[in-house]
Amino acid sequence: xxxxxxxxxxxxxxxxxxxxxxxxxxxxxxxxxxxxxxxxxxxxxxxxxxxxxxxxxxxxxxxxxxxxxxxxxxxxxxxxxxxxxxxxxxxxxxxxxxxxxxxxxxxxxxxxxxxxxxxxxxxxxxxxxxxxxxxxxxxxxxxxxxxxxxxxxxxxxxxxxxxxxxxxxxxxxxxxxxxxxxxxxxxxxxxxxxxxxxxxxxxxxxxxxxxxxxxxxxxxxxxxxxxxxxxxxxxxxxxxxxxxxxxxxxxxxxxxxxxxxxxxxxxxxxxxxxxxxxxxxxxxxxxxxxxxxxxxxxxxxxxxxxxxxxxxxxxxxxxxxxxxxxxxxxxxxxxxxxxxxxxxxxxxxxxxxxxxxxxxxxxxxxxxxxxxxxxxxxxxxxxxxxxxxxxxxxxxxxxxxxxxxxxxxxxxxxxxxxxxxxxxxxxxxxxxxxxxxxxxxxxxxxxxxxxxxxxxxxxxxxxxxxxxxxxxxxxxxxxxxxxxxxxxxxxxxxxxxxxxxxxxxxxxxxxxxxxxxxxxxxxxxxxxxxxxxxxxxxxxxxxxxxxxxxxxxxxxxxxxxxxxxxxxxxxxxxxxxxxxxxxxxxxxxxxxxxxxxxxxxxxxxxxxxxxxxxxxxxxxxxxxxxxxxxxxxxxxxxxxxxxxxxxxxxxxxxxxxxxxxxxxxxxxxxxxxxxxxxxxxxxxxxxxxxxxxxxxxxxxxxxxxxxxxxxxxxxxxxxxxxxxxxxxxxxxxxxxxxxxxxxxxxxxxxxxxxxxxxxxxxxxxxxxxxxxxxxxxxxxxxxxxxxxxxxxxxxxxxxxxxxxxxxxxxxxxxxxxxxxxxxxxxxxxxxxxxxxxxxxxxxxxxxxxxxxxxxxxxxxxxxxxxxxxxxxxxxxxxxxxxxxxxxxxxxxxxxxxxxxxxxxxxxxxxxxxxxxxxxxxxxx
Numbered sequence: 040x041x042x043x044x045x046x047x048x049x050x051x052x053x054x055x056x057x058x059x060x061x062x063x064x065x066x067x068x069x070x071x072x073x074x075x076x077x078x079x080x081x082x083x084x085x086x087x088x089x090x091x092x093x094x095x096x097x098x099x100x101x102x103x104x105x106x107x108x109x110x111x112x113x114x115x116x117x118x119x120x121x122x123x124x125x126x127x128x129x130x131x132x133x134x135x136x137x138x139x140x141x142x143x144x145x146x147x148x149x150x151x152x153x154x155x156x157x158x159x160x161x162x163x164x165x166x167x168x169x170x171x172x173x174x175x176x177x178x179x180x181x182x183x184x185x186x187x188x189x190x191x192x193x194x195x196x197x198x199x200x201x202x203x204x205x206x207x208x209x210x211x212x213x214x215x216x217x218x219x220x221x222x223x224x225x226x227x228x229x230x231x232x233x234x235x236x237x238x239x240x241x242x243x244x245x246x247x248x249x250x251x252x253x254x255x256x257x258x259x260x261x262x263x264x265x266x267x268x269x270x271x272x273x274x275x276x277x278x279x280x281x282x283x284x285x286x287x288x289x290x291x292x293x294x295x296x297x298x299x300x301x302x303x304x305x306x307x308x309x310x311x312x313x314x315x316x317x318x319x320x321x322x323x324x325x326x327x328x329x330x331x332x333x334x335x336x337x338x339x340x341x342x343x344x345x346x347x348x349x350x351x352x353x354x355x356x357x358x359x360x361x362x363x364x365x366x367x368x369x370x371x372x373x374x375x376x377x378x379x380x381x382x383x384x385x386x387x388x389x390x391x392x393x394x395x396x397x398x399x400x401x402x403x404x405x406x407x408x409x410x411x412x413x414x415x416x417x418x419x420x421x422x423x424x425x426x427x428x429x430x431x432x433x434x435x436x437x438x439x440x441x442x443x444x445x446x447x448x449x450x451x452x453x454x455x456x457x458x459x460x461x462x463x464x465x466x467x468x469x470x471x472x473x474x475x476x477x478x479x480x481x482x483x484x485x486x487x488x489x490x491x492x493x494x495x496x497x498x499x500x501x502x503x504x505x506x507x508x509x510x511x512x513x514x515x516x517x518x519x520x521x522x523x524x525x526x527x528x529x530x531x532x533x534x535x536x537x538x539x540x541x542x543x544x545x546x547x548x549x550x551x552x553x554x555x556x557x558x559x560x561x562x563x564x565x566x567x568x569x570x571x572x573x574x575x576x577x578x579x580x581x582x583x584x585x586x587x588x589x590x591x592x593x594x595x596x597x598x599x600x601x602x603x604x605x606x607x608x609x610x611x612x613x614x615x616x617x618x619x620x621x622x623x624x625x626x627x628x629x630x631x632x633x634x635x636x637x638x639x640x641x642x643x644x645x646x647x648x649x650x651x652x653x654x655x656x657x658x659x660x661x662x663x664x665x666x667x668x669x670x671x672x673x674x675x676x677x678x679x680x681x682x683x684x685x686x687x688x689x690x691x692x693x694x695x696x697x698x699x700x701x702x703x704x705x706x707x708x709x710x711x712x713x714x715x716x717x718x719x720x721x722x723x724x725x726x727x728x729x730x731x732x733x734x735x736x737x738x739x740x741x742x743x744x745x746x747x748x749x750x751x752x753x754x755x756x757x758x759x760x761x762x763x764x765x766x767x768x769x770x771x772x773x774x775x776x777x778x779x780x781x782x783x784x785x786x787x788x789x790x791x792x793x794x795x796x797x798x799x800x801x802x803x804x805x806x807x808x809x810x811x812x813x814x815x816x817x818x819x820x821x822x823x824x825x826x827x828x829x830x831x832x833x834x835x836x837x838x839x840x841x842x843x844x845x846x847x848x849x850x851x852x853x854x855x856x857x858x859x860x861x862x863x864x865x866x867x868x869x870x871x872x873x874x875x876x877x878x879x880x881x882x883x884x885x886x887x888x889x890x891x892x893x894x895x896x897x898x899x900x901x902x903x904x905x906x907x908x909x910x911x912x913x914x915x916x917x918x919x920x921x922x923x924x925x926x927x928x929x930x931x932x933x934x935x936x937x938x939x940x941x942x943x944x945x946x947x948x949x950x951x952x953x954x955x956x957x958x959x960x961x962x963x
Contacts, residue, residue, distance in 0.1 A: 047155050048155065051162060054162070054165070055162075057086060058083055058161075061086065062079075064079050065079035070147065073142040074140075074142045076151065077129075077132045077146070077147060078133050081130055081137075084154065088109065088126065091164075094165055095117060095219060106320065109126050109127060109130065117219050121299060123296065124299030129153060129239065131294075135248055150239050153239050155176055239297075243266070243290070244259055254451060255287060255452075261274075264446075265446050269409065271444075272412065274413045274446045275414050275416075276450075279417055279418075279450070279451065279453070279467075280417065280462075280716075281458065281463045282450035282452060282454065285415075288369055288415055291413070300365060300366075303368045303369070304319065305324050306372050307326050307373075309609075311689075323371075325559075325561050326397060327393075328559055331355040331357060333355045333557075335356070336663075337354055337356060352387065354382075355387075356389065357389045357390075364409055367410070367411045368413070370397070373415055374423075374689075375416075376393055376394045376430065378430040378436075379423065386551075388552060414445075418432050418449070419473045419716050420720070421686060453467065461489040462488055466715075469712050469715055473713060476793075478707045478711075480963060491728050491731060492727050492729045494729055497515070497526070498533060501530060501695075501697060504725070511692075513694070514688060514691070514693045514696055515683070515697040516688050516699065516718045518685065519684065520684060525630075525682075526681065527682050530682065540571070541568055542568065543569060547565070547567075547606070548563065548565050548566075548679075549562055550676045551633060551634075553673065553675055555618050555620045555675060556618055560608065560675070563687050569606060570605040571602065574602075575624050576600070576601040577600050578598070578600075578601070578645055579598055580598075580644050581596055581644075582595050582644060597637050600625040601622070602621065602627075604621075605620075606620065620674070620675045623675070623676055627678060627679065634676065642671070646669055649671070650665065685718045688718065692722070692723040695722070695725050697727040697729060698726065698728055701714065711732075735963065736961075736963050737933075737958065738935070739923070739933065775903065776856075778799075778801065778806065779902065780856035781821060785821075785848065788851070789847060792847065794844070795926060796810060796927075799926070804823055805822050806820075807820050807821075808820075809926070810844060812840065815840035817834055817838075817840055818835070819834045820832070821851060823856075827856055828854065828855045829854050830852070832845065832848045832852055872900070876928075878924075879924075882922075882961070882963065885962055886956070886957075889961055890911070895913045906923045907922045911953050918953050920933050920953060920957065
């Protein structure tokens with residue numbers, strides 16, 4: 040086998056002795072040193088690629104890696120997939136060998152065969168003037184079945200360039216690229232057909248040089264099964280921040296390259312596409328630019344309209360998919376993919392349903408291809424606007440609405456190098472709460488990575504962050520458009536003092552999908568201003584609306600303000616395009632999310648006024664052509680981009696992120712936690728929390744305990760008998776025992792159904808439970824008799840949710856729940872019975888160290904319906920406090936209990952200190 044030193048690479052010696060030497064030494068390494076075979080062949084192919092660059096006239100950059108050069112050749116479509124797969128496979132196995140990865144003798148033989156066939160092609164391509172005689176390798180064992188690459192057509196449409204590294208290739212004239220490809224093909228045609236296909240096979244795990252966590256390894260197992268399955272077409276690669284989703288996506292692209300399988304990288308926004316492109320070293324596009332044809336917009340109307348109320352709409356069709364029949368599509372930030380109808384007054388992409396259009400474009404629904412799609416995303420992020428879930432990451436939604444059965448894996452293990460990040464430490468509790476559906480506790484750890492700010496501190500720190508000279512300027516993330524507008528005004532006042540209108544150097548964000556000079560700009564894309572006219576154009580348009588009640592035609596006047604600007608648009612590969620456009624200047628400065636209906640319609644009426652020959656004409660094709668090129672009708676809708684809403688920021692990363700925490704909302708809710716999680720994970724460096732929410736307990740009940748009015752100690756300073764009874768009783772009343780027992784039984788019966796108890800009302804011989812699951816609510820009345828035996832369960836009104844509750848709670852009927860329940864006994868803190876439920880125990884554990892700092896002891900703990908009664912002591916001083924919680928396991932308030940009932944005695948210091956701990960220190 041390999042040990043035969045026949046020097047199969049001898050034909051390289053005359054013109055390329057360095058290649059011959061590497062090939063000969065690799066072949067001589069023998070089956071006993073397969074790792075050395077892989078390393079030397081990697082050197083051979085790397086040297087070969089450098090020589091190819093010289094032959095093709097490509098600029099050689101020593102800073103580029105072997106991988107970079109291969110991607111340049113791939114993106115420029117100069118080599119076909121069969122050759123590239125061999126180069127990538129040898130590179131990958133050689134890298135693994137250099138990092139102590141294991142190479143088998145069989146792999147080494149396959150590598151030699153692939154390197155030899157590449158050498159056969161190389162000499163014919165480099166010197167077509169010579170008739171080459173390259174006898175077959177005597178020890179080769181040619182495969183009898185062509186590989187996947189050998190049997191497929193190679194797409195002429197390749198991905199563009201590596202980010203920022205390949206502008207020289209893009210400038211190649213189309214005719215020159217065609218000639219090079221013909222030369223490549225002729226050279227390949229002269230190689231023995233039996234060795235043209237890829238011989239080296241690697242597993243998905245072998246595509247990773249770095250060590251993998253057990254969680255990542257299990258994910259790759261699931262992905263390997265998916266990629267090789269003839270029936271699975273959709274895979275959901277889910278994971279929270281810091282779990283390594285992008286790292287796995289990069290490895291998947293390297294694996295596919297080494298196997299010669301085509302793939303596409305995409306993301307819903309331009310910024311997200313740029314980030315995944317930078318992290319994988321591969322080209323990525325926005326989903327819109329991948330799946331829609333913006334070069335041939337279509338037009339449609341909705342029948343006759345009143346004069347002055349005309350409208351017009353055009354749309355981009357779903358593009359014809361020219362990719363190979365087994366292409367793999369990898370879509371990052373898939374949580375942003377919406378499936379609600381979306382259109383503007385004049386423009387629509389495809390059917391208006393982005394997720395449906397993506398699936399239609401891929402084209403595997405009817406089994407005509409072996410294409411696959413991997414949707415990568417974070418299920419804890421905000422869902423698309425108008426949706427309660429992220430449909431692209433929800434298997435039930437995909438099955439119900441698109442008829443797709445998706446495989447999935449969710450990464451949960453945070454990588455060690457990420458776990459030390461202050462940002463990750465702060466978002467992990469939010470993630471856990473979203474996973475468990477409990478939102479009782481909300482706190483932050485502030486350090487050098489995560490800082491607490493007041494609103495008046497934002498501007499100086501923002502300007503300081505800008506002065507660092509980093510290309511990635513800071514961002515402020517807000518809840519509402521009005522908040523974003525306020526911050527934008529303040530920041531611009533500092534950046535451009537005394538200049539209210541847009542200026543060169545401004546950062547803008549696009550607020551509606553648009554096509555400018557043939558370039559598609561997506562909603563949420565950032566652009567930079569190169570130049571801006573100081574003068575604006577103002578137009579006044581009268582609109583007519585028929586009053587539905589009176590039938591009369593009302594007239595309103597709408598003002599439109601236009602300004603000419605030049606902007607630069609950055610593509611995911613780092614290239615910048617300068618575009619000239621008109622913007623709607625009044626929209627730039629207002630606080631609204633978009634144009635209102637009157638402004639949108641006024642744009643069309645204004646167009647007709649400027650083209651009277653087209654008004655109410657019959658030449659719709661000519662109207663369509665002119666209106667698509669009209670700079671006023673297509674005026675760009677933009678806002679200043681220094682502060683944006685959280686939805687607009689999704690998919691992006693910034694080195695400095697200022698999060699304006701929402702106020703006036705319930706912070707202990709899934710919506711708030713999800714918003715915070717999404718906003719905080721936009722930071723890749725420093726995170727600034729502006730007025731972060733503080734969830735604290737409130738003191739309830741009359742202020743009987745003020746030092747001037749009441750004492751919790753007896754006159755002799757000893758712990759009163761009443762105080763002891765308040766916290767240390769060994770039994771509770773039958774009534775309270777029944778209520779606690781019913782509550783516990785109901786919780787057990789509801790189990791993992793997702794049904795939550797919002798509240799419980801106590802009536803005579805009846806417990807009324809208020810229950811909820813998602814948008815469904817119901818009340819369950821549990822009746823009992825004087826012997827504390829449940830006699831009936833009623834769940835009005837009728838409905839599917841009520842019927843399910845009735846079935847779940849029916850086992851309660853006939854049960855006696857009237858016996859007294861034992862609770863925590865007396866003694867020091869260490870001797871207390873632990874709280875019975877996890878969230879109670881967690882609160883208890885957070886409370887203990889704070890008490891210990893002040894030498895305060897818990898001498899009694901009594902579980903009651905919806906509260907915990909704590910008895911505290913220090914020396915001879917005692918205090919009893921009830922800590923209340925609700926049906927969602929959230930602590931709400933605390934109330935001191937006047938167990939002694941004595942008035943006019945000076946109070947001790949214990950109760951005020953306990954209340955200070957409960958309301959200002961412990962996180963509920």
